[in-house]
Amino acid sequence: MYAYDQYDQQMVDARVAEFRDQARRRLEGKLTEDQFKPLRLMNGLYLQLHAYMLRVAIPYGTLNSRQMTMLGDIADRYDRGYGHFTTRQNIQYNWVKLEDAADILADLATVEMHAIQTSGNCIRNISSDHFAGAAHDEVVDPRPYAELLRQWSSFHPEFSYLPRKFKICVIASEKDRAAMRLHDIGIRIIERDGELGAQFFVGGGMGRTPMIAPMVRDFVALDQLVTYAEACLRVYNRYGRRDNKYKARIKILVHELGAEEYTRQVEEEFAHLLEQGVEPPLAELERIRTFFTDPPFEDGAKSVERSDPDFAVWVDRNTHRHKHDAYVSAVISLKPVGGIPGDATGEQMRLMARLAKQYSFDEIRVMHTQNVVLPHVRIADLPALWAELHEAGLGAPNMDTIEDIIACPGLDYCSLANARSIPLAQRISERFDKSGKTGKLGELKLKISGCINACGHHHAGHIGILGVDKKGKENYQLSLGGSEAEDVSLAKITGPGFDEDGVIEAVEKVTDLYLAQRTEGERFIDTYRRLGMEPFKEALYG
């Protein structure tokens, strides 16, 4: 994985010192909250419902054990013993004190981590495929390109005050495991006639106006990748709405201009930028690439004894095919039945760090689904790994099932939310675990957001739930048919909303209809697409 050079480290250390002084001045009353707020947000420090919340960047979700150990230590030292892994492959701490914030950043800096650009109208943490560098189906490891874009976008003076926040995703497989087309810029590295290049999709996103990003370029040479991204950003920075926060994302600009006109302007800017020579030299990409070489894989067993049925289910659901046939990527579920999606205790984080060192060449990935991956596990080591995970409450065999629910923090923690998300996730996972239907349902992605900002990705759920405020009461809208994958689609609302009990019943009704109507091999989303909304509406509302 990428290691800081002296410039990276100096920048991060300097930012810690700068923020320490800003926090001191705020505590001494030399800065008002209005003056301090933009400064703390530039360092990922929010004021949430119950306390300060610190969001820490995990570039493209990649960590080593030293970093994960530090995240666990911070949970114990400065928080209330846990951290929350988010849908942006970040981690956030919900109970941070302002007087400790600079110390946390200093601790993070010792392991090459920070909270820079995890808030504000800038280019946020760049996300990627959680199986990057390990997946059997990628044309290349996408992380060097994500890292190049990270370096380009960090402290970029032209893009530090964009009309709104800006999210970039880079993948390198046909299969989209990172919701690539629901980003402001989604980049897919492809191979064409033996040459690698990048497809650019621009103007996707969820929130109050969900949009699927249209393709604006089907092949950008990799030695022009940054230049093309810069052209996309420049047109947005020039024309994006600054007068209305709700219309300020690039998806609105692309929609209002039309993809064709937006593309025309980007191409014009791109041609101009090519003359300016803004692209970093290829030598820099090559330097970065050297940090992402394969670990020393060895041949070994390609299968494993599966007589323990619980272990067999976990292997079937929670491991993913690796590019080396003696290895798999193993998903550590942060979704125990009845648990809070994405939460991990300090102790669990340190355990995951140790397991990564022992079983996965010291590598860890954070998934946007709020789980964690050990990307390179020898198939022969799976029984031992599973035993330890099972013992620690991290062995839930539920990846991509109805129990693998994405849920935002909702009204339990977030000052923007209108309704709680976590209790629904807890109750749904308990109900389906108890009924034994989870396995029968197969792949079923259920996502819950506590407000229209859609941090819980409800628009992209096969089943989506949106919490709203209805005359002071929590109310939940059910939607069906969304997908964040390569078959991307936006979910549609079924009809009037439900109370908490009602929406759980509603989930059961639509899944029962699916079980009754599916044909061989059909996933829930396939059956929904074949039947359409009407039968589901009929089942829900009669």
Add this chain to the structure above:
Amino acid sequence: MKILTGNDLKTGAVVWWTGEFWSLHVDEAVDVGERAEEIMAAEEAARRVNVPYAIEATREDDGHVRPAHIKDRVRALGPTVRPDLTLKPQDPEALDWVI
């Protein structure tokens, strides 16, 4: 009744104006009537509270103060999904009070 809430500057903890100081317990909140703006300005200037604001609330027959909006009731208690982190960890009926 109208009560004042905000977050403690140093810790971020949710606090309620008691007439003399900021308390962690909503039941100690007092009706500030028309004095909300004046108190908030003074307390914010004295760095005792962050982003204070006034809300509607009622005092129940049992003496508990109940903020009108669910968001402030959740703020008053703590996350409903982590009873161990709330201000009433041993009270099984605490959630009934909030929701």
